[in-house]
Amino acid sequence: MSDIAVISSLESVAQRYDALLCDAWGVIHDGVTLFPGVAEALTRFRETRGPVIILTNAPRPSSVIPAQLDKIGLPRSAWDDIVTSGDATRAAIEARLPAPAFRLGPAKDDPLFEGLDIDFRPLEEAAFIICTGMEDDAHETPDDYRGLLERAAKRRLPMICANPDIVVNWGGRLIWCAGALAEIYKELGCEVVYGGKPHAPIYDLALKRIETLRGQTETARILAVGDGLKTDILGANNKKLDVLMIAGAGGVHEGDRDADAVAAKLEEAGLHAMGVAQALQW
Template sequence: MAGSFFISSIRSLAQHYDAMLCDAWGVIHNGVDLFPGVTDALRTFRKERGPVVILTNAPRPRRVIPPQLDRLGLPRDAYDGVVTSGDATRAAIRAHLPSPAFRLGPSKDEALFDGLDIQFAELEASGFMICTGLEDDQQESPDDYRSLLQRAAALKLPMVCANPDIVVNWGGRMIWCAGALAEIYEGLGGKVIYGGKPHAPIYDVACEMIDNIRPGISKSRILAVGDGLKTDIQGANNQGIDALYIAGAGGVHDGVADEAGVKAKLRAAGARVVAASEALLW
């Protein structure tokens, strides 16, 4: 990949920024393995430039993410904090209480509801629904839920979507996320409330965290790093934050072999970036 649009490392780019918002899945790891060079890139940015906040659309509270990163091998001195879609989603859930909720998602997302006084009910007895994902993302597809979503749309139940991601790359296999169900629901005329990327609530939380760590950093001095055009890059664009697109094969795409191909993908998505790279390296 040649040309100034592509960079082999963030070393020269980093001098223009004082904080980083870094996506997790697809940039730091693939759900199974940590990507080579990521630890050094994050550690060095923290040391030479400023705070690193991991910004993930995981539909769980931030406290559960560092132990997961520990298991993958990312040391805690590589980042300052974590903000999740789950953090931003909890406010949307509270706004719908005390109405009973229909829960759609796997048991592993139980931590999202800690401390929230929620009464779960059957679909027809609910005032809204909370979607954290497919109940079995290893075996099911979004189409398996179309009938259920049609019933919910007929009831005009708003959906709180805890993870706007459509898919993630899990060790080379694409896994469907809550955003795929939300996309179907919107197509059926249903109302969806999002907290995670690319929507504003998660960025409000993240920028507040950065300001608590180092006050006074403006959005013009923050770099967002991500592999999702509709989430990471569009979210940064919406916030006036510069973005670095990770275009390697470890993300939610097949990888692109040339600059023209990446630029075409960006144009098609209406996305703007300051640069692209195959991986997050220093």
């Protein structure tokens, strides 16, 4: 049997923490539906413990996320601030300007580029790639882009990946994200720069927001919550943050219904979590 703690309620461990970093997709919602109990859990944590920062690998600036959460039904009383992979990625883009860029991604990610004077060019004329995802993630797969990525690899163009996620569960269907394209590009031997989870820039931004909201806070008093092994769990481990793994709400590991299965995956990946829960509940 596993010795990983099974956490049935956030309230049972909340007193250990003064701030919460909460993943969005797979913990709060599945892109379509708000999971039951999440709004109460986050609101009660804010009321009794401290600030809640929503930490998402969305490849867009945080300014566009509140409206999306409103639409899903998460009340604004459930969170204090939002930090996105898009926020963390903009600095990496700015650092390469005014060099021309090739854009790889759908029009819905346009807000990422607002206020940045980017000279977008065809692949053959670009100095680097900005990847936010596939043009049509409902029908395309990463293999549809292998030829394009091989052409880019011949020129050794560095890629900035705005969303490190490989897949997300969208309303019960797994869809590919920018991270899947970045994985192919790395396999081709090319440089990929990330801002989102599990990489440091997004956590550095989030920790600064916590400091602004409640002052300097020890990392031991901050709890991360997430469902992705290679993003949420790895990122929290890298930052020495306690992390609660959500394994059943509708995330990418929703098939793991017991602590033993989760513990086995964590051990295989060389990762650790303070506990596992089937869903985020107060």
